[in-house]
Amino acid sequence: MTCPLCEATCGLEVTIDEKSLVTRVQGDREDVFSQGYICPKGASLGALHHDPDRLTAPLVKRDGEFVEVTWDEAFAEIDRRLRPIIDEHGKNAVAVYSGNPTVHNAALVLYGRVFFKALGTRNFYTATTVDQMPKHFSSGYLFGDPQAIPVADLDRTEHLLILGANPLVSNGSLMTAPDTRGRLRGIQKRGGKIVVLDPRRTRTAQLADEHHAIRPGTDALFLFALVNVLFAESRVTPGEHVTGVDEVRVLSEPFTPEAVAPATGIDAAEIRRIALELANAGRAAVYGRMGTTTQSFGTVASWLVDVVNTLTGNLDREGGVMFPLPALWRPRRSSPFTSGRWTSRVRGYPEVLGELPVATLADEIETPGEGQVRALVTISGNPALSTPNSARLTEALRQLDFMVSLDVYLNETTRHADVILPGPSPLERPHYDVALYALAVRNVANWTPQALGTEMPQEWVTLLRLAGIAAGQGPDVDVAAFDTMVAGETARRTGVDLALAEGRMGPERMIDLMLRGGPYGLSLADLEAAPHGIDLGALKPRLPEALATASGKVELAPDAITKDVPRLRAELGKTPDGGLLLIGRRHLSSNNSWMHNLTPLVRGGNRCTVQVHPDDASRLGLTDGGLAAVTSRAGKLEAPVEVTADVRPGVVSMPHGWGHDLDGTRTKVAAAHAGVNSNLVADETLLDVPSGNAVLNGIPVEVAPA
Numbered sequence: 001m002t003c004p005l006c007e008a009t010c011g012l013e014v015t016i017d018e019k020s021l022v023t024r025v026q027g028d029r030e031d032v033f034s035q036g037y038i039c040p041k042g043a044s045l046g047a048l049h050h051d052p053d054r055l056t057a058p059l060v061k062r063d064g065e066f067v068e069v070t071w072d073e074a075f076a077e078i079d080r081r082l083r084p085i086i087d088e089h090g091k092n093a094v095a096v097y098s099g100n101p102t103v104h105n106a107a108l109v110l111y112g113r114v115f116f117k118a119l120g121t122r123n124f125y126t127a128t129t130v131d132q133m134p135k136h137f138s139s140g141y142l143f144g145d146p147q148a149i150p151v152a153d154l155d156r157t158e159h160l161l162i163l164g165a166n167p168l169v170s171n172g173s174l175m176t177a178p179d180t181r182g183r184l185r186g187i188q189k190r191g192g193k194i195v196v197l198d199p200r201r202t203r204t205a206q207l208a209d210e211h212h213a214i215r216p217g218t219d220a221l222f223l224f225a226l227v228n229v230l231f232a233e234s235r236v237t238p239g240e241h242v243t244g245v246d247e248v249r250v251l252s253e254p255f256t257p258e259a260v261a262p263a264t265g266i267d268a269a270e271i272r273r274i275a276l277e278l279a280n281a282g283r284a285a286v287y288g289r290m291g292t293t294t295q296s297f298g299t300v301a302s303w304l305v306d307v308v309n310t311l312t313g314n315l316d317r318e319g320g321v322m323f324p325l326p327a328l329w330r331p332r333r334s335s336p337f338t339s340g341r342w343t344s345r346v347r348g349y350p351e352v353l354g355e356l357p358v359a360t361l362a363d364e365i366e367t368p369g370e371g372q373v374r375a376l377v378t379i380s381g382n383p384a385l386s387t388p389n390s391a392r393l394t395e396a397l398r399q400l401d402f403m404v405s406l407d408v409y410l411n412e413t414t415r416h417a418d419v420i421l422p423g424p425s426p427l428e429r430p431h432y433d434v435a436l437y438a439l440a441v442r443n444v445a446n447w448t449p450q451a452l453g454t455e456m457p458q459e460w461v462t463l464l465r466l467a468g469i470a471a472g473q474g475p476d477v478d479v480a481a482f483d484t485m486v487a488g489e490t491a492r493r494t495g496v497d498l499a500l501a502e503g504r505m506g507p508e509r510m511i512d513l514m515l516r517g518g519p520y521g522l523s524l525a526d527l528e529a530a531p532h533g534i535d536l537g538a539l540k541p542r543l544p545e546a547l548a549t550a551s552g553k554v555e556l557a558p559d560a561i562t563k564d565v566p567r568l569r570a571e572l573g574k575t576p577d578g579g580l581l582l583i584g585r586r587h588l589s590s591n592n593s594w595m596h597n598l599t600p601l602v603r604g605g606n607r608c609t610v611q612v613h614p615d616d617a618s619r620l621g622l623t624d625g626g627l628a629a630v631t632s633r634a635g636k637l638e639a640p641v642e643v644t645a646d647v648r649p650g651v652v653s654m655p656h657g658w659g660h661d662l663d664g665t666r667t668k669v670a671a672a673h674a675g676v677n678s679n680l681v682a683d684e685t686l687l688d689v690p691s692g693n694a695v696l697n698g699i700p701v702e703v704a705p706a
């Protein structure tokens, strides 16, 4: 089976005994993509499946207590309570928040959109605005398609410049690549080089040939200086499919290495050398992730990553950054991407990809008036832990008239729900990675059949029933007929005869249709016959076909992005004020907020510590193991100190996704390993301006002994 827990899509071999007990989980050596790689989370799939706290029946809150009800009762309750809100206050009174596991779940990806369409709300929020929205935004304007994100051609590159990513721990993001350690080592074995820019000396930084501890939030300055050097040294070779090169040259003029050195903390001579090594490498790739997107210049930094790739001739080149060609049919965009088609009611933030920034969800719930959010549907999300100023959002959740959660745990978010609808475990549902193969460093396709039966409805059924309610058809929509209608629409759009997928329903039918309509003309039967996946080969150049811009070219200097450059230029004159900046960190055994209830993943010491550089620790009177109080504009928390030279002076680091000691949850193991929620101090008013993405790295804080 394909592991659905993170973006790496590893093949796993799961052994299940005759009593349906998972007895072993191993990496699948024959998997065409992962060749046996596995991480501690994948190895815990059995623990997840057997977790006694994992919900298996719907819960409805009655007099403040959750009681188990039948599925029909749960949907009747939702119809009874949600309909009047829509009827009285309109569709926008119902907000949706869809979290990270949505992307790893074919039912949620393919059928979520049916529900959202039926609901038709503008109050649509996802984890994307606490993650990679700047990358969609920059791709949208550069390439015309927000989903056209070029990925580093890891297996052929000779030089990789990584900014703000720790793939040895995260297993890669916006870069689907099982066993990133092996692939990065491969670069070094070929004689290539890896350079990492990160305020913290991460595992990836340790493996790299070079590590530069950049000051948080200054990647855009650093990248602009690379651009400046490339022009100054006449090393610009963008190729035929590119416009706007001269505008970029003009914009880069103030950002000389000398001008950005004080802010970034990186020597001008080093910046110049890094730029020239990149230009000289031939096949080189720049890769930026969380550290470059969840910061106040997220869009400009994300854009500049691809500007550097383009100017060095590495866009769409083997060994550079390339556009994958996944096996599923994808709609062709009829018009280029634009953002800001509407704005959020309270703060006026522009819509991007039909979404509003989740950082403003509390505003929309708290602020009375026409269009106020009165009900919320969460789908595999834990915004009470994962979004900025969680204390404020938690208060706002309490004010809602009605809340429904599609979720597998009673946790920090779902405790506020009136109805919780669980879904099957990864072993109880079929799987195809609808989203992530579009970001894979090789073109592959792999189908996972459902391993175990379940009494629970599949989540696509739940979503169709919710869509029926949202559309005013009541709680008992004819699911089979509705599904055939949805599949018929997909058949029409893909140009595939619906009858070819006969005998299938739900995601299986959709995926069969999308495979048939896709670029390799596969069918689901082909994948069923290949349990370890089908390798569709290394990435191939796709320009100009992959572009959806008005000009048919890569538009290197789009207004929507370049208009944020003056804000960046204003940073040049500033000297760092000596205040501390908080950044995040991930751990191999965590998965955002939700796998801390599995004993194998929380063993060992408390990982939820505030890392402080020894110089800062002695200046502030902090001791290793002592308690620190961390304060920001948004809030305050206390957590144990870990003194380590791994973080840059002036920077403190805390992981997110902890803080499991709240009342009313049902996650015993997590509560015993509670940790502290770092988003209590993340400031919901700090956003990357163009994309509305939250700033989760580089938050100004004060730290003192508690």
Ligand SMILES: Nc1nc2c(c(=O)[nH]1)N[C@H]1C(S)=C(S)[C@@H](COP(=O)(O)OP(=O)(O)OC[C@H]3O[C@@H](n4cnc5c(=O)[nH]c(N)nc54)[C@H](O)[C@@H]3O)O[C@H]1N2
Binding pocket: 098, 099, 100, 101, 105, 127, 130, 131, 290, 379, 380, 381, 382, 383, 385, 386, 387, 406, 407, 408, 409, 411, 413, 422, 423, 424, 425, 426, 584, 585, 591, 592, 593, 594, 655, 656, 657, 678, 679, 682, 696
């Ligand atoms: N400070 C700080 N905050 C961050 C980050 C950071 O680096 N620093 N990272 C951000 C990022 S990148 C992300 S993606 C977000 C994640 O933010 P969220 O998506 O809001 O949070 P998760 O922790 O992924 O929570 C997933 C939820 O889905 C549920 N779930 C798991 N499996 C299933 C399933 O099969 N079906 C259903 N219906 N539910 C399921 C879990 O129980 C849990 O409640 O957090 C963001 N928040």
Ligand SMILES: Nc1nc2c(c(=O)[nH]1)N[C@H]1C(S)=C(S)[C@@H](COP(=O)(O)OP(=O)(O)OC[C@H]3O[C@@H](n4cnc5c(=O)[nH]c(N)nc54)[C@H](O)[C@@H]3O)O[C@H]1N2
Binding pocket: 006, 007, 100, 131, 163, 164, 165, 166, 167, 169, 170, 171, 172, 173, 197, 198, 199, 200, 202, 214, 215, 216, 217, 218, 219, 289, 290, 291, 292, 295, 583, 584, 585, 586, 587, 588, 589, 590, 591, 592, 593, 697, 698
């Ligand atoms: N084990 C594990 N794996 C995961 C997850 C998990 O929670 N645990 N979450 C998954 C999710 S949802 C995602 S989105 C991915 C994220 O994948 P990554 O982006 O690879 O993961 P992070 O650890 O957040 O890496 C961000 C890095 O940026 C650095 N950084 C912080 N601020 C700055 C800055 O201003 N500039 C630069 N250059 N660097 C900075 C941080 O120190 C950190 O090392 O991981 C996924 N995989």
Ligand code: SF4
Binding pocket: 003, 004, 005, 006, 007, 008, 009, 010, 037, 038, 039, 040, 041, 042, 043, 171, 178
């Ligand atoms: S790296 Fe990701 S996909 Fe691979 S086993 Fe671990 S959690 Fe699963």
Ligand SMILES: [Mo]
Binding pocket: 100, 127, 131
């Ligand atoms: Mo994420």
